[in-house]
Amino acid sequence: MPDPHSEQGAERRKIIHVDMDAFFAAVEQRDHPELRGQPVIVGGDPAGRGVVATCSYEARRFGIHSAMTAARARSLCPQATFLRPRMEVYRETSRRVMGILRCYTPLVEPLSLDEAFLDVTAATADGILAAQIAREIRARIERETGLTASAGVSYNKLLAKLASDWRKPNGLFVVPPEHGLAFLAPLPVGKLHGVGPATVKKLSSMGIHTVLDLRNASREVLIAQFGKAGFWFYEVARGIDRRPVQPSRQRKSLGTERTFPENLEDAKVMLATLQQMAGQVSARLQALGLAGRTVSIKARFPDFETVTRAHTDAQAIWRAEAITACLPGLLAKAIPADLPVHASVRLLGVTVSGLTSVEVVPADAGQLSLLEEIIDLR
Ligand SMILES: [Mg+2]
CATH class of the missing domain: 3.30.1490.100 (DNA polymerase, Y-family, little finger domain)
Structure with a gap:
């Protein structure tokens, strides 16, 4: 079995990132059919200091997004339905989703209630395509929970996660190894795992805006400017991510x-x-x-x-x-x-x-x- 930490083993991996679409809001629209097609905002009290936890895609069209104050969301879209979260229902739905994922591999790493990485390298050893597995997972989630998920398929976590975001909502996108570098090149650096707002600002001051710009920066410069993180930036700019999928029970x-x-x-x-x-x-x-x-x-x-x-x-x-x-x-x-x-x-x-x-x-x-x-x- 290839060592998943070695570069060679890492290059042969097949990783899927599954991400439920507007999870809390989608559960509410599923359970309250009259809310389907409507702007729905799940989160804190718009009359108080609450924030938006999740909003439906209909609400996003008004410029509403997670972490915005609920009061601001209401001013942008007064006709939206505001709901307090029903965490128990979301947890139960999440358990069912994770259960479906574990039918395909024990290597499931939940990142939160609504998204997870899967390493399906072993499952694809006999010629089954990872994309086929992702397609089946999306269909099963929809059939068994009444909710849609997006999925990204690639050769590491970094690219699988970017890929799931690419065709969201209700989408599937595959980045094969030979397309990794071209896929990454035009993306803004802030899309990369581990590159937060402060780093984006600093990179921008160095004239580095896209992943391609980052790829053109020397390893020495990146390490001088960012220390250990500079190694990571150097590698992710080249589509290299050796992080293994870590099942939560481990x-x-x-x-x-x-x-x-x-x-x-x-x-x-x-x-x-x-x-x-x-x-x-x-x-x-x-x-x-x-x-x-x-x-x-x-x-x-x-x-x-x-x-x-x-x-x-x-x-x-x-x-x-x-x-x-x-x-x-x-x-x-x-x-x-x-x-x-x-x-x-x-x-x-x-x-x-x-x-x-x-x-x-x-x-x-x-x-x-x-x-x-x-x-x-x-
Ligand atoms: Mg999600």
Whole structure:
């Protein structure tokens, strides 16, 4: 069996990315036929400070999108139907979708309730095309849940995900290895996994706007400007992505980390940043139905020395408040007050490990606003 981490093994992989179309809103339109063909917005209260979690394609035509405040959405489209989310129904539907995906391979990595990567390399060994599997999956999802999904097929996660977005909604798009480079070339760099708004801005100031521009930048320049991330940018510009599909039951930890354009020097800012990360980690844990007993933080100092500090709780936690409660103590341990040389950091991270599956309780409004980031902003 080829090693999926080796370049050769990686090039032979067949990856499918399945993404439900406007998931929460589509479930509501399925269950309330009078809402079909209408602008539907699922999220917080438009009279309060709620945000849009998901909106139907009819609502998107009015310029409404996820994470916009519900109040703004209402001003753009007063006739829209606003609904509070029914997380239990979405979770149940998600379980059915993931169940369908697992009929084709055990290598299913859910990213949230409504999307997942599948590695179907083994299933295609006897000549069945990955595109055929994707077609069948889309048909089964529609038949068994009454909802449509889009799918992208390619030789790695990066391209499979871009491909599923290409013909959305209710579309299928295949990027074979020989078309990977040409497919990527004209895309704006912000479409690439790991390239956020701050990086887009910095790349833009370097005259790099498209993936082709990025491909023309030297590895040395990218590493000088972005550190370790520069390696990633160099590779993804060439359609190289070695990340394996990780089934969630094998997942031992879930975390996030960020390298800052400028070192953080204020402990209050560090703590606020860690709290924000805790919220993101909590939302992903919730979306995946996971919880863990150990919370750790990572700090990298300007001299690149890196420390991690961990706290293990008596019970598995996933809520943002529970993770956040550990942060001040961990930060104090990571950055002792008597070590002024370490008073600033270039990277911070938050991870929850020792993961187990849990039946997650319904999200409260605060958690939902983070959950939607994970579910719909990809
Ligand atoms: Mg989706």
